[in-house]
Amino acid sequence: MVSGRLYGYARVSSKDQNLDRQREALAGVDVLVEEKVSGKTFADRAKLRTLIDFAQAGDTIRTKSIDRLARDTRDLLRIVDELASKGVALEFIDSPLLNVSTKEGRAMITIFAAFAELERESIRERQLDGIALAKAAGKYAKAPKLDAAKIAAARERVEAGVPKARVARDLGVSRQTLHSALNGNGRYAAA
Structure with a gap:
């Protein structure tokens, strides 16, 4: 049960992506904070930083999934620690059983975050392999900088x-x- 304000946090990585699915999942929050910025590092997300600074003891921050909050395990754990130290609860809609206020929940969130980070690195490796193959086949070239x-x-x-x-x-x-x-x-x- 939420005793303070319920904040929602929605994020997509680029300006051309859309937030509709997250908005729908976060319907009913008191305040919805949205960002269109990469989740690669916490330092680049000014609106999340402001939300964390603004939230007070008894408040809850809800997000659709762990990777919307952080894509790096260290960033995620820093965010979790900072919120816990302020008495702010954290909820993940896609993983409702993760309770970061317990040692078991912290262990599970660390494992989930590690797998999300591994998948992101694997995607990047596959992308680079695909680019190398396309270049070798003469099918990949960046557009000229000058028209x-x-x-x-x-x-x-x-x-x-x-x-x-x-x-x-x-x-x-x-x-x-x-x-x-x-x-x-x-x-x-x-x-």
Whole structure:
């Protein structure tokens, strides 16, 4: 039973992902805090930091799953410890039996978090393997940093006497990239 305020925390990793499933799962909380930011590190999540600072003894923070709160075991345990020291309860909708106020619950949450972190690392390894295979097959290439309009504008500036180093800096590319684009080399070669 919640004695204080009930806060919900919903998070997705990128701006184009949507929070609808989490919003639905967290319906009925007093305040819903939402973030669209990677869960890779706790330090990057300002809204979660503010929520933890704001929550008081007797309050509860509810989230859909462990990985919405943290994707790194150390971050998760730091968050759990900080909330416990303040007397703030923590609930996971997808894992309602995890009670982090007991030593058994802490052990289980550590195991769950470790497996979530292992899965994230495995996904990243598979992604890198896939990219390497695609590159070897000639099917993977990053898009050029400069489009035709930017190259034309850069050419005009260089011809007007603006140093190439400054033009490159203004475009946010290396001097080598600018040189390749202006000379039609590499990925900037006419097809």
